[in-house]
Amino acid sequence: MSVKNDDISLITQSFPSLESSGYEVTSAATKEYNCIAWAAGEDDIWWWPHHDSYWPTGIPKEEKIESFIEAYQTIGYEICKTSNFAQGYEKIAIYTKIIDGKSIPTHAARQLPNGKWTSKLGTKEDIEHNDLNAISGFWYGYHVRYMKRAISM
Amino acid sequence: MQSVLSRDLKESLDTRKQVEIFSDFFRKTRKQTSQVSQKQSSSYKDSLIRITSTPVKDESRKTRINSRQKFDAFSRQWHEETFVLSSTTEICSHNAYLEIINMGDEVLPFILEDLKKSPDHWFSALRSITGSGPVLPEQRGRMKQMAKAWIDWGFENGYLNH
Numbered sequence: 001m002s003v004k005n006d007d008i009s010l011i012t013q014s015f016p017s018l019e020s021s022g023y024e025v026t027s028a029a030t031k032e033y034n035c036i037a038w039a040a041g042e043d044d045i046w047w048w049p050h051h052d053s054y055w056p057t058g059i060p061k062e063e064k065i066e067s068f069i070e071a072y073q074t075i076g077y078e079i080c081k082t083s084n085f086a087q088g089y090e091k092i093a094i095y096t097k098i099i100d101g102k103s104i105p106t107h108a109a110r111q112l113p114n115g116k117w118t119s120k121l122g123t124k125e126d127i128e129h130n131d132l133n134a135i136s137g138f139w140y141g142y143h144v145r146y147m148k149r150a151i152s153m
Numbered sequence: 154m155q156s157v158l159s160r161d162l163k164e165s166l167d168t169r170k171q172v173e174i175f176s177d178f179f180r181k182t183r184k185q186t187s188q189v190s191q192k193q194s195s196s197y198k199d200s201l202i203r204i205t206s207t208p209v210k211d212e213s214r215k216t217r218i219n220s221r222q223k224f225d226a227f228s229r230q231w232h233e234e235t236f237v238l239s240s241t242t243e244i245c246s247h248n249a250y251l252e253i254i255n256m257g258d259e260v261l262p263f264i265l266e267d268l269k270k271s272p273d274h275w276f277s278a279l280r281s282i283t284g285s286g287p288v289l290p291e292q293r294g295r296m297k298q299m300a301k302a303w304i305d306w307g308f309e310n311g312y313l314n315h
Contacts, residue, residue, distance in 0.1 A: 014237050031272055032296050034239035045294040050241035052276040054294025063242060107239060122237040139237050 004029070007124055014139060018127070021134040026118065027126035036068070038120035039092045039108035040075055047071070065145055068094055068105045077147035083132055085115040089148040093117070093132050097141025107140040113151075220256065224263045227252045245277040254281050265307035272296035279303055 007029055012019055036047035037054070046053045049061035049071075056074040060067045069079065072092065080086075083093050095107040109119040109132060119135060120126045129135065132143045231249040238244050253260055261282060264275045276299055280286055287306040292298040307313035 010236065031274070036239060037294075044297075046241065046296055047294060048239065048241040050245075050277075052245070052274070052280075052288075052293060052299070053241045063240070104240070120239070122235070122239055124236055 011121060011124065011127065014121075015135045015137070017131070017134040017137075018129060021129065021131040023127050023129040023134065025125045026128050027120075029124045031123045033120065034122070035107050035109070035120040036071075036105075038118070038126060039110040040072065041110070063102075063104050065094060065096055065103065065105055068108070069145065069147065072147050076149040078149065080146050080148040083111070083143065083146050085111065086148065088151055090151050091146055091148045093143040094145045094147070095136070095140040095143045096145075097139075103144075107135070109135070109143070217259075220259045221263060223256065224253060224260050228263075228267070241274065241277070244274050250278065254278050258282055261307070261312045265304060265313050268300045269304055269313070272300040276303065 008025070011025070032046070033043050034046045034048065037043070037045050040047065047055065049055045049059075049063055049067055051061075055061050056071050059070045059074065072094075077092060080089075080091065083091060085091075090113075091111040093109045093111075094105055095109075096103045097106045098104075107119065109117040109129075111117055112128065117129050117132055118126060119129060121135075136142045227249040231247050231253070234249070235244045235247050244250070253264075261279070264279060267273060268275055273296075276288065283306075285306060287302040288299045289302070292302060304313065308315065
């Protein structure tokens with residue numbers, strides 16, 4: 001896997017807290033999938049409620065947290081209260097940001113069996129990060145909702 | 154109340170600082186890119202002239218070079234300012250992207266050539282410019298398949314040559 005130095009700079013410039021909280025780049029950059037798909041466990045499709053992206057059949061194509069929750073429910077996730085690690089479950093965190101006075105989903109991260117989080121950063125790389133807050137802020141807003149599903153053995 | 158206000162203020166300052174850092178980074182990157190592109194510009198133009206050396210009027214050749222340069226500049230800006238986004242809506246409503254759509258069908262060969270190199274979020278622009286939709290519903294989101302559908306469309310409609 002080759003990661004461009006420019007990309008490392010872009011990541012750390014975009015998310016200044018990442019370096020201090022700890023992170024690792026875990027894939028090459030790709031435009032084949034995005035964070036929403038990656039949180040759903042897919043790496044060959046771009047999920048978004050938009051004509052030119054995939055969105056689960058029957059779920060409203062609306063940029064609202066409710067629509068994203070319904071989308072993840074189609075693959076077995078249910079709402080939970082916290083992002084705390086729970087043995088036997090994988091969790092996702094959904095981020096939203098206020099745009100033009102509306103709360104718009106921007107990003108999703110998935111918890112790994114080791115308790116860390118994995119995020120696909122836009123059209124760039126996947127990263128493994130220790131802290132959900134490390135990518136909060138200007139670009140993604142804040143993590144506001146959590147979902148979980150049992151890990152199939 | 155005070156703690157909420159001070160947290161909001163801190164977040165606002167953090168965000169401002171982040172924007173400043175980010176803008177500074179892009180200014181430096183653009184400067185470096187500009188230095189490289191100045192060195193490359195004569196050979197770049199030469200190669201464009203060679204590519205377009207079919208018997209056409211000088212004026213249309215100039216127009217094509219200008220279009221290419223405009224497209225490249227908008228495309229670069231679009232990539233630089235959207236790389237961190239996952240929202241197809243935000244990516245495809247960026248100002249530079251809309252400028253490319255405004256350039257009309259003269260950009261179709263550039264977009265399609267770009268898609269041949271690697272899949273990218275050009276599909277919304279292609280639909281807007283052409284009014285066509287060669288992507289099947291079951292292909293939506295599958296970037297490679299969507300790119301292929303449009304590349305095939307480009308060949309069929311004379312915007313790409315074998």
